[in-house]
Amino acid sequence: MENQLHIYNTLSRKKEQFIPLDPPHVGIYVCGPTVYGDPHLGHARPGITFDLVFRYLRHLGFKVRYVRNITDVGHLENDADEGDDKIAKRARAEEIEPMEVVQYYSDRYHEFMDRLNILKPSIEPRASGHIIEQIEMIKKILDQGMAYISEGSVYFDVVKYNDTHNYGVLSGRILEDLISNTRELDGQQEKHNPADFALWKKASPEHIMRWPSPWSDGFPGWHMECSAMSIKYLGENFDIHGGGMDLLFPHHESEIAQSRVATGHDPVRCWMHNNMITLNGQKMGKSLGNAIGLEQFFSGDHPLLEKAYSPMTIRFFILQAQYRGTLDFSNEALQAAEKGLKRLMEAGKQLSRLSASPTTSEGIDIKKLQSDCFEAMNDDFNSPMLIANLFEVVRIVNVVSDANAQLNAEDLALLTEIYKTFVFDILGLMDEIGGSNTEMIDGLMHLILELRKQVRANKDYASSDKIRDELLKLKIQVKDGKEGASWTMD
RNA sequence: GGUCCUGUGGCCGAGUGGUUAGGCAGCGGUCUGCAAAACCGUCUACAGCGGUUCGAAUCCGCUCGGGACCUCCA
Numbered sequence: 001m002e003n004q005l006h007i008y009n010t011l012s013r014k015k016e017q018f019i020p021l022d023p024p025h026v027g028i029y030v031c032g033p034t035v036y037g038d039p040h041l042g043h044a045r046p047g048i049t050f051d052l053v054f055r056y057l058r059h060l061g062f063k064v065r066y067v068r069n070i071t072d073v074g075h076l077e078n079d080a081d082e083g084d085d086k087i088a089k090r091a092r093a094e095e096i097e098p099m100e101v102v103q104y105y106s107d108r109y110h111e112f113m114d115r116l117n118i119l120k121p122s123i124e125p126r127a128s129g130h131i132i133e134q135i136e137m138i139k140k141i142l143d144q145g146m147a148y149i150s151e152g153s154v155y156f157d158v159v160k161y162n163d164t165h166n167y168g169v170l171s172g173r174i175l176e177d178l179i180s181n182t183r184e185l186d187g188q189q190e191k192h193n194p195a196d197f198a199l200w201k202k203a204s205p206e207h208i209m210r211w212p213s214p215w216s217d218g219f220p221g222w223h224m225e226c227s228a229m230s231i232k233y234l235g236e237n238f239d240i241h242g243g244g245m246d247l248l249f250p251h252h253e254s255e256i257a258q259s260r261v262a263t264g265h266d267p268v269r270c271w272m273h274n275n276m277i278t279l280n281g282q283k284m285g286k287s288l289g290n291a292i293g294l295e296q297f298f299s300g301d302h303p304l305l306e307k308a309y310s311p312m313t314i315r316f317f318i319l320q321a322q323y324r325g326t327l328d329f330s331n332e333a334l335q336a337a338e339k340g341l342k343r344l345m346e347a348g349k350q351l352s353r354l355s356a357s358p359t360t361s362e363g364i365d366i367k368k369l370q371s372d373c374f375e376a377m378n379d380d381f382n383s384p385m386l387i388a389n390l391f392e393v394v395r396i397v398n399v400v401s402d403a404n405a406q407l408n409a410e411d412l413a414l415l416t417e418i419y420k421t422f423v424f425d426i427l428g429l430m431d432e433i434g435g436s437n438t439e440m441i442d443g444l445m446h447l448i449l450e451l452r453k454q455v456r457a458n459k460d461y462a463s464s465d466k467i468r469d470e471l472l473k474l475k476i477q478v479k480d481g482k483e484g485a486s487w488t489m490d
Numbered sequence: 491g492g493u494c495c496u497g498u499g500g501c502c503g504a505g506u507g508g509u510u511a512g513g514c515a516g517c518g519g520u521c522u523g524c525a526a527a528a529c530c531g532u533c534u535a536c537a538g539c540g541g542u543u544c545g546a547a548u549c550c551g552c553u554c555g556g557g558a559c560c561u562c563c564a
Contacts, residue, residue: 013494034563071564171559177493222564246564247564248559249493275495320513326495326496328503333502333503334502336514339513339515341513343513391513398527399529461524464524479526480526481521
């Protein structure tokens with residue numbers, strides 16, 4: 001079960017067995033955020049998807065170096081007439097240093113990733129800190145004759161490259177189609193061909209973020225940073241490169257082209273792409289203006305949200321879909337996820353209270369359940385399938401808890417291990433209940449329920465119900481079971 | 491227009507050429523002083539039309555619908 005992991009590789013459009021280049025080491029590079037705005041639900045998807053990958057690979061025993069960049073330079077505003085850098089544009093408006101904007105939104109991003117229980121990457125390089133590496137790489141591409149200088153900018157010669165390589169291996173694009181379909185835009189005349197992309201861009205006079213280079217004061221092209229930084233930290237050839245499907249073309253396609261020319265070979269073994277989260281069937285994205293911020297989800301402060309949704313609800317919601325499928329947002333779906341998560345978490349508590357019996361009941365096969373869980377993960381990180389299996393764990397826990405079935409000590413230990421491993425370590429879910437005062441609340445609740453027990457022994461149900469109702473107002477729910485009362489907190 | 495993806499029951503979402511995904515919601519039970527929870531049972535499916543096949547929701551073709559990308563947007 002250990003090394004049967006299969007991953008869907010965008011390059012081959014097939015699931016392939018995952019064999020690291022240099023086991024037990026694994027290198028992963030994932031395109032991180034551009035820090036010019038608050039993180040929204042769209043950011044949570046790649047964050048959680050590749051967190052799952054990171055966690056599972058580590059669980060399998062691999063020594064993973066996970067690199068996720070922060071883009072803090074070089075991306076031009078879509079609709080900007082001036083060609084201003086997004087970050088520079090924001091800085092101008094707020095009259096603060098560009099790096100102040102970068103710092104602020106980087107911190108915000110980290111804050112929300114932490115709340116979603118997304119592990120920190122091994123290395124989080126910033127594009128602005130790797131200008132030298134990018135310039136060096138551009139020089140190599142120029143030396144190979146695959147780029148040209150025009151008006152102080154450097155462009156990658158896609159047409160020439162395509163004579164000897166396939167510009168389209170990843171995306172399936174055909175160069176001729178690209179050329180005939182490219183719109184005429186300002187600045188295009190600098191290029192030999194509209195399909196060419198910038199490696200280095202000369203800064204206009206009003207552009208604040210700029211660095212010196214052999215060609216001009218300017219900034220690197222938007223595909224350069226990922227190529228330069230992935231090579232720097234993972235080598236010229238590494239195992240997995242991830243990112244959203246929206247980055248597939250031209251970003252990743254161009255990364256491949258740049259790296260091939262600079263290093264002489266393919267940079268990445270396996271390309272992984274997570275799909276989008278949609279809102280009313282449409283991609284949720286900053287540029288479309290339909291993104292709901294993670295802040296809004298956590299607070300419930302948004303016209304489209306019926307209530308607040310906790311970080312773990314968001315995490316569970318995302319994990320309930322396979323990463324390559326689109327995931328449609330709705331209050332109904334989120335609330336279903338919330339309830340399902342609660343059920344899963346409650347079972348975890350029940351599990352810790354179970355005691356072993358001499359034998360395990362007929363029809364309960366914990367080992368099978370364990371292998372089913374691994375099988376699900378090994379099949380391209382099929383988290384929905386894993387979760388379905390974990391609900392079978394929940395069912396068994398509840399049945400045993402109700403004394404309708406038994407588990408022997410070995411099976412109980414294994415069931416506990418499965419639960420902890422998959423729910424906490426691999427899916428990265430947390431029990432959000434209680435907070436920092438857990439011990440005190442536990443103590444108080446124990447006391448209250450003891451007193452209520454006495455009241456109930458006297459059949460004073462009015463008092464008993466009053467205690468229960470008042471606690472419910474505090475979001476604490478009392479449940480009277482066969483073995484006495486228990487409680488949960490929302 | 492080009493490249494690619496996609497269309498599953500009230501909602502969200504897996505999956506396989508012939509056997510129950512799972513969660514949420516609904517319905518009927520059990521349990522309970524009541525309630526909640528839990529357990530048991532149960533109803534709504536595979537966009538449409540053809541084809542391949544002993545058999546397809548699962549493979550192929552067409553039609554219709556949805557989406558992503560095709561821009562120095564990420």
